[in-house]
Amino acid sequence: MTAIIIIIAIIAVIGFIAVGAYNKLVALDQRADQAFADIDVQLKQRQDLVPNLVETVKGYAGHEKGTLEAVTQARAAAAGATSIGDKVAAENMLTGALGKLFAVAEAYPDLKANTNFLELQRELSDIENKLAAARRFFNNAVSEFNAFRAQFPTVLFAGIIGFGSEKPFFEVDANDRAAMTAAPPTVKF
Numbered sequence: 093m094t095a096i097i098i099i100i101a102i103i104a105v106i107g108f109i110a111v112g113a114y115n116k117l118v119a120l121d122q123r124a125d126q127a128f129a130d131i132d133v134q135l136k137q138r139q140d141l142v143p144n145l146v147e148t149v150k151g152y153a154g155h156e157k158g159t160l161e162a163v164t165q166a167r168a169a170a171a172g173a174t175s176i177g178d179k180v181a182a183e184n185m186l187t188g189a190l191g192k193l194f195a196v197a198e199a200y201p202d203l204k205a206n207t208n209f210l211e212l213q214r215e216l217s218d219i220e221n222k223l224a225a226a227r228r229f230f231n232n233a234v235s236e237f238n239a240f241r242a243q244f245p246t247v248l249f250a251g252i253i254g255f256g257s258e259k260p261f262f263e264v265d266a267n268d269r270a271a272m273t274a275a276p277p278t279v280k281f
C-alpha cells in the first residue's frame with residue numbers, strides 16, 4: 093500500500109510540474125506572438141510610407157528608375173511575407189533598398205530641401221526607432237521562451253506538450269550588420 097501511495101505521489105508531482113511548465117510555455121508563447129504583432133504594426137506603417145517616399149523622389153530623380161523599382165519590389169516582398177523568417181528577409185531587403193534611395197537623394201539638393209521629403213524622412217526615422225524597440229522586445233520575449241523551454245524539467249515535457257522547437261529571433265542579416273559597422277554616411281547641405 094505504501095508503494096502505491098509513493099507512486100501516486102510521484103505521478104502527482106510530475107503532473108504538477110508538467111502542468112506548470114505547460115502554463116508558463118503558453119504564457120511565454122503568447123507574449124512572443126504579441127511582441128511580433130507589435131513588429132508587424134510598425135512594418136505595415138513603414139510599408140505604407142514607402143510609396144509616398146518613392147513618389148517624392150521620383151519627382152526629382154525620375155531617371156533613377158532602377159533604385160525606385162528596387163524599393164517598390166522590396167516593399168511588395170515585405171508586404172507579402174508571412175512567416176517570421178520571410179518577414180526578416182523581406183524587411184532586410186527593404187532596408188537595403190531604402191538606404192540606396194536615400195543615397196540617391198543625396199545627389200539632389202532640391203530634394204533634400206523639399207519639406208515633403210524631409211517630413212517623410214522624419215516619419216521613416218521615427219518608425220525605424222519604434223521598430224528597433226519592438227524588435228528588442230520581441231527578441232527578449234523569444235529569448236525568455238527559448239530559455240524556459242530548454243531548462244530542466246521543462247525540456248522533458250516541451251516536445252510532448254507541443255513546444256518542441258525554439259522560436260526564431262528577428263535578426264539583422266549579414267549585409268545590414270556589415271553596413272552598421274561601416275563608417276556612417278556623410279551628409280552635406
